[in-house]
Amino acid sequence: MKEITPASKPLKGEIYVPGDKSISHRAIMFGSLSKGDTRIRNFLMADDCLSTIDCFRKLGVQIDVSPDNIIVHGNGLHSLKAPTETLYTGNSGTTTRLISGILAAQSFNTRLTGDASIEKRPMKRIITPLSLMGADIKSEKDNGCAPLLINGKKLNGISYDSPVASAQVKSSILLAGLYADGITSVTEPALSRNHTELMLKGFGADITSEGLTASIKPAKELHACDINVPSDISSAAYFIAAALLVKDSELIIKNTGINPTRAGIIKAVKDMGGDIELLNIRKEGGEECADILVKYSKDKLHGITLEGDIIPTLIDEIPMIAILAAYAEGETVIKDAAELHVKECDRIAAMDSELKKIGGDITATEDGMIINGTGHLSGGDIESMNDHRIAMSFAIAALAADKNIRIENDDCITISYPDFFDTLKNIL
Secondary structure: OEEEOOOOOOOEEEEOOOEOHHHHHHHHHHHHOEEEEEEEEOOOOOHHHHHHHHHHHHOOOEEEEOOOEEEEEEEOOOOOOOOOOOEEOOOOHHHHHHHHHHHOOOOOEEEEEOOOOHHHOOOHHHHHHHHHOOOEEEEOOOOOOOOEEEEOOOOOOOEEEOOOOOHHHHHHHHHHHOOOOOOEEEEOOOOOOOHHHHHHHHOOOOEEEEOOEEEEOOOOOEEOOOEEOOEOHHHHHHHHHHHHHOOOOEEEEEEEEOOOOOOHHHHHHHHOOOEEEEEEEEEEOOEEEEEEEEEOOHHHOEOOEEOHHHHHHOHHHHHHHHHHHHHOEEEEEEOOOHHHHHOOOOHHHHHHHHHHHOOOEEEEEOOEEEEEEEOOOOOEEEEOOOOHHHHHHHHHHHHOOOOOEEEEOHHHHHHOOOOHHHHHHHHO
């Protein structure tokens, strides 16, 4: 159990948060499929991304890890080797879904699974489109979840209308499309994060995006390139919230990715009345980055409605936004976020139960939540539900709470941000 006390002084200074989790995963995967050495700087050394490294090592890829960078020694698109054991993806939905698209086209068979959470998360959303491409992929327990049995086959290109706006689904199909015998297209109901499209283009793939549709042509080969991973805006979100909530705070969060398909938290905070500004906006490796300046704004925060196309751009930040809403004035309504039911835990149910424990006025809905801001939260005991984003959100809630907040099972934070409490300690 981790106990966090209310902040006794303003949060000041400049901080760096870890490398982007989504980009770190993809850099390992695409480097493994490329010819040559891919060097990755600012890689996220967290459990989820280490699961991706472990899987590709078991597929015969040499990956060197040092404090300064990761070097992936790729041997080409068709160089993966049959694993001698089950591939274990830990808690990583990104690893599980994306690697399935790659494995579906190989010349060998694979068994793929993860931890208890992964074995409950919906995989039918990738099984269906990959099967339409000719893949032989089955849920071992016939429940639409992992473990997955993937027997490599030749694949056909398809045009797929995805029922969900999910970068993991889209990416799984596009990666299978690298090996297919024709063009593969995915159309989403709303635009999900586009790191796959941007990075694959850098590796030499013939990939295009138009509106809500991404298309890829089969590739003969991909070519290694260096990747400098920007800091993860999902990790930055906790310190954005901390600076907004702790009186007289002023923080700069350096070199943070602000890809428009991920940066909904910036707009949401501005719409709530938060004092947030982007400095030194630039592009690195096709990804937009900036330094984020945040100033104390708790007395100006007010409720908003979040719905529609903005939801995929801040889906992972909704637990933290719910905390901000509890400290704000007025009602915040979050809609169109049913995807939260199938994350590491049911995040709608988790926020409903745990926020109430510390005095929050929240009502769970079928596709989101309604929070009536009271301006303050009491202390108490919180269960993380073994979900890193729930745990970190309540750790930040404690900084402005009336009393201490204690978080059960805080170890889950290592999934995405192993040094979270060290970063927090350095600014308190």
